[in-house]
Amino acid sequence: MRRGRQAVARAAVGLLELANRRRARRAAPRDTKTVRILLLHVNGMGGTIRTVLNLALYLAREREVEIVSLVRVVEEPFFEMPPGVRITFLDDRTAPRGRIAEFLSRRPSRLVPKEEKAYLSNTLLTDLRLVRYLRSLRGGVVIGTRPGFNLALGLFAPPEVITIGQEHVTLESHGPELQAAIKRRYGRLDAFATLTEADLKDYGKTLRANPPKRLLRIPNAIPELAGDVSSLEEKVVVGIGRIVWAKGFDRMVNAWKTVAAAHPGWVLRIYGGGLPEREERLQKRIEDAGLTGSVFLMGSTPEIGVELSKASVYAVSSRYEGFGMTILEAMSKGVPVVSFDCPHGPREIITDGHDGLLIRSKKAGALAAGIGRLIEDEELRRTLGANALDTARLYGLDIVGGQWAALLSDLDESRDFPGCSLGTTS
Template sequence: MRILLHHAYGMGGTIRTVLNLAGYLARERDVEVVSVVRTAKKPFFPVPPGVRVSFLDDRTGRRSPVARLLSRFPSVLIPQQENVYTSLSLWTDLRLVGFLRSMRSGVVISTRPGLNLVTALFAPPGVITIGQEHVTLDVHSPEVVRLIKRRYGRFDAFVTLTQADLDRYAKTLKNPPAQLLRIPNAVTALEGGMSQLDEKVVIAIGRFVHAKGFDLLVRAWKQVAEAHPDWVLRVYGRGRPEAEARLRARIEEAGLSGSMLLMGGSTEIGVELARSSIHVVSSRYEGFSMTILEAMSKGVPVVSFDCPHGPREIVTHEYDGLLVPPKKPAALAEALCRLIEDRELLGRLGRNAALTSAGYDLDSVGARWDRLLSDLAGRPALGSPSAPDRTATPSARNMQPV
């Protein structure tokens, strides 16, 4: 079994959840995470026992003359509208296709639109293919959606994280895969104990990208800091240097340098969550926020924008957290202040949050993957009269421009 990632040694929710899944599957299977690129010598997240990691384009050492030459040319297989387009090249195209075409059997799981599109096109007929959506269909460009409509029907199964996104794919795909289903991400046990909710600390977690809405969070926190100057907001995450510089400048302009702190990345986020009392999510959109589940597993209630699609499917308003209208900093600030000022509500939501997270443990979610894989293994062999037709080798005729 192989799981295809953009970069396995990076930091991000998709990487963390894929490694969690790989660790579960490796209990009884031969599992390899195949990373398209490698840009770091050591992994940010620990690789689970029994999981192998390989790289198609290792950029941390000396590269061959051919790799250096072909890396100068842009990718022709990944849509330009895909976020990872600029980090890939003609060399990664060739390496990716070579990897897929070398497979003769087994299972390959691809984990983002660009990789899904290439896998659907090039995986041999003897290989079981599963695509994953880690964000949401609605955020993809029209060009990417056009290719999704044409190619995702080639998959043996396609998995979304939320029911809302599953419904969107069901309406969008005219010829859906044989299996179109929802399997959420699982939360694993983290370091640190349960939060006592006695620290005057709010925590935010995420990469410094537009989707995470940290610019909106600055505006919200300015209101909270004025009402509760003894509280601090700790932001854990990283991003491109220019993105971090912009965020830091916003914080300074708002006069929040002493109360909104950029903490960098952390490999012990469970410990940091246990030292906080509220988790705030300011995202413009989410696929399925692992940070929400991780906070809940520590008994930390969540205050989140009710953005598409993930928060609503995890957080029950007024039970284990608070949901507010999306992109409304004032509403986010009001909800934060409400929890800060109401200790009874804070404690009740925290206790319920821990109960909610228990339903997403790795064994429960992993069992759903076991059922899917068993079902796919029991289907007729690909290429038989009763199986999907993926027997044709891609040619100049059916390799459409991307």
């Protein structure tokens, strides 16, 4: 059975190679006038969505930009869509579908590795529609925003399309089978961009034998947020993120027991959503700790800048971060950050003692001590907050967008079609 599938896969790769050679002979020179960005669910909430919308807004100044959302599971977007940017859905799950589409949607994906965090959002239907979409393109740039998309680009993008992979989490957070697929297929990409220097180093080692044409680091840019710069006078500490294990809100609640005992009147507000059972578990932890009137699960909000402007400290309890976008958002409101020194992003953004505090220990008590230090020392809080504003300016949209523009310009000058050997699909 396995040998049969491998034989079919090899035959399919052979047909793709033949088709690509024919297309390369007939195609016009590659260009970057049109940019398409692949996203899992543009109408959802989360840091990747927010930063992709931000990038699309910048690129639309001089290019035609389309965001291609693999699925649509809610009708209305959580964030405001950027003007001048086209939105396309490959699998609209809010609308009725035919029997064949329903049948395919109940079959598991064969294109996306099971270790990909979005595996369960993919189906055989999304596989077929994504491949059909990619093969329909006749030029321009396609940017993938997660491993499943990047792997598909490396295999199915036509030769006249410029392919760029992007990553929003760390390489080490992927399982071994997914990392092996990345090692095999990312060399087909024209460029691959990480968010941090640490992850760039990890990818450089992994892809040493089969690198993409360009391997570089481009951080996320800070989106324009509503709300004023914080006065740092409110007795409020804020945490932001999905209610998942990686964000470590269990550790934050444990830390807050110490903070609340030493500083009555201060409150912790946690912004972000998650599966109902995870929210219930976190709420129970809060109640069991006797913190019902001190820790509040605020849910998700599209106006996080307004809520940050009411905070005096921003706390990060994550076990790992792909980058740490919310750290920059807090800094853009002049709010000093206390963060565990987790892999990979915080230490590349925060300069300890200058614009925030990095907590080297992984213990909740150490995070509590850092929060307590900023609560007790108003002068330090204000100094770090002022420096945080300067740090945030380095990640402005014009600066980071300029790095993307430079990459596209560089790729535009190198218009030769890539070789058509697709390599193994195993």
